[in-house]
Amino acid sequence: xxxxxxxxxxxxxxxxxxxxxxxxxxxxxxxxxxxxxxxxxxxxxxxxxxxxxxxxxxxxxxxxxxxxxxxxxxxxxxxxxxxxxxxxxxxxxxxxxxxxxxxxxxxxxxxxxxxxxxxxxxxxxxxxxxxxxxxxxxxxxxxxxxxxxxxxxxxxxxxxxxxxxxxxxxxxxxxxxxxxxxxxxxxxxxxxxxxxxxxxxxxxxxxxxxxxxxxxxxxxxxxxxxxxxxxxxxxxxxxxxxxxxxxxxxxxxxxxxxxxxxxxxxxxxxxxxxxxxxxxxxxxxxxxxxxxxxxxxxxxxxxxxxxxxxxxxxxxxxx
Numbered sequence: 618x619x620x621x622x623x624x625x626x627x628x629x630x631x632x633x634x635x636x637x638x639x640x641x642x643x644x645x646x647x648x649x650x651x652x653x654x655x656x657x658x659x660x661x662x663x664x665x666x667x668x669x670x671x672x673x674x675x676x677x678x679x680x681x682x683x684x685x686x687x688x689x690x691x692x693x694x695x696x697x698x699x700x701x702x703x704x705x706x707x708x709x710x711x712x713x714x715x716x717x718x719x720x721x722x723x724x725x726x727x728x729x730x731x732x733x734x735x736x737x738x739x740x741x742x743x744x745x746x747x748x749x750x751x752x753x754x755x756x757x758x759x760x761x762x763x764x765x766x767x768x769x770x771x772x773x774x775x776x777x778x779x780x781x782x783x784x785x786x787x788x789x790x791x792x793x794x795x796x797x798x799x800x801x802x803x804x805x806x807x808x809x810x811x812x813x814x815x816x817x818x819x820x821x822x823x824x825x826x827x828x829x830x831x832x833x834x835x836x837x838x839x840x841x842x843x844x845x846x847x848x849x850x851x852x853x854x855x856x857x858x859x860x861x862x863x864x865x866x867x868x869x870x871x872x873x874x875x876x877x878x879x880x881x882x883x884x885x886x887x888x889x890x891x892x893x894x895x896x897x898x899x900x901x902x903x904x905x906x907x908x909x910x911x912x913x914x915x916x917x918x919x920x921x922x923x924x925x926x927x928x929x930x931x932x933x934x935x936x
Contacts, residue, residue, distance in 0.1 A: 662931030668894050671876045672705035672728075673926070674866060676859075676889075677712060677720065678795070678846065679882035680899055681922050686795060688723060691934075695926035696724050702930060705870060709735060709862040709879075709889060711845035713774050713813070714743045716796030729869040733774065733813045734845065734885055736857025738865050748865055749813070750854040751775075756839060757809040760852045763835065767828045769817040769850070773806050780806065787820050788848055814857070817850035825850050829884075843885035851885060860888030880925060882906065882917065897925045 675681045682688060699706045706724070708717060709731035717730055717739075727741050738747040752760070757773070764771045770787060773780040781789065781800040793799045819825040829850055833842045841853045859881070867874045875894035879886070882899035887909045890896035898907045900916035907913050914928075915921035927934050 662929060665878070665895070665929040668878075669876050670704065670878045670895060670929070671872050672707065672866070672870055672878070673699055674707055674709050674731075674863060674877060674879045674889065674893070675922065676879075676881035676883070676886050677708055677710040677717075679901070679917055680880050680886075681708070681720070682917065684918050688720070689920055689923065691920045691923040693724065695923040695932075698930055698932060699926060700725075707731075707866060709859050709866070711814070711849070711851050711885060712796055713737075713777075713779065714739045715777075715798055718743055719797060729866055731859070731862035731866060734841070734843070734851055734853050734857055735859045735862025735865065736813055736853050738862070738869065747869065750857040750861075752809075752812040752815065752840070752852070752854050754809040754812070756836075757806075757812045757815060760815050760832075760836070760840060761806055763832055764815070764817040764828075764850075767817070767824070767831070769819045769825065769828065771806070772800070772816040772818060773809070773812055774814040774816070775808070775810070775812040782806065786818065788818055813853070815852040817852070819848060819850075822847045843883075843887075845883055845885045858888045859886055860892040863889050863892035878929070880914070880922060881910075 681692060696706050705728050707726060707728040707730050708720065710717065711734045712732055714732045714737060717732060720726065721741055721743065729738055729740055729747055731738055736750040739745060740747060761771050770783060778801045779798070780803050782803060782805065784800065784802045789800060817825065817828060825844065825848065829842060829844055832852070836842060838855055841855050841858045843851055845851045863874055863877055863879065867877055874892050877893045878895040879889045879893040880897045880899070881889055882902040884906060887906060890910045896910040897912050897914050898910035899921050900913060900919065914925040
């Protein structure tokens with residue numbers, strides 16, 4: 618039976634930064650009676666094997682990709698190494714399904730994927746929807762009014778479209794390059810049926826962080842509110858979170874969540890950390906996100922994704 622939706626604002630108790638060793642899982646390898654936050658000296662590859670990890674789920678932007686949205690040759694090789702070891706690799710992202718197409722092709726992905734922070738599960742063809750969660754129309758209206766009151770631009774993703782009211786707004790060009798398609802410009806957000814995700818967009822990162830806290834308080838359990846990037850604030854159905862993505866993908870793969878390892882870098886990845894058997898945060902992630910993960914790898918501008926996989930698989934490579 619699926620567990621109840623996880624909340625990104627309720628991570629595990631922070632672990633001691635001084636005691637953290639790279640890629641050591643306390644759940645898989647912590648010695649009996651060890652103090653919270655203590656790490657086993659067992660090599661990462663042994664812990665990965667002991668946990669019987671059968672699938673790896675990665676976030677995309679800030680994790681798999683470099684800051685300039687590229688997959689390094691080392692990351693491609695790491696994904697292939699997982700495949701050679703018989704371990705499933707797939708993605709969980711805040712992107713819409715269309716934004717996964719390039720990576721599905723480049724990495725030869727053949728397992729179900731999670732889009733919209735887990736709100737939509739799709740087959741590798743990206744057209745077959747396996748499961749979808751939508752924001753209720755009235756809640757969507759309230760969310761849009763709240764974002765406007767906070768002074769943020771808003772985007773609506775619904776029925777396969779990315780809708781905007783201001784085509785010259787912030788990050789339109791970046792998002793177009795990222796997901797490989799442009800927006801649909803509308804005069805007003807009138808059609809709010811089947812909304813997958815609403816995004817608040819701002820160049821004022823501190824203001825957006827304040828809005829994240831404020832909207833979480835305002836909407837409580839009725840909406841999932843979390844930044845997927847420092848400039849994007851995502852609002853989705855409460856069950857559309859990456860914790861539920863892990864549960865949903867586990868069901869599709871016929872695996873327990875304890876046999877899934879995950880990697881991520883933002884607050885919206887924390888529910889994924891909580892649901893999986895092993896979790897790794899990126900080196901550039903905020904301290905609270907790092908504290909919620911089992912371990913921390915290098916930053917995404919230093920092949921942190923590939924380094925985590927290599928250590929798990931016992932691949933000896935120089936940094």
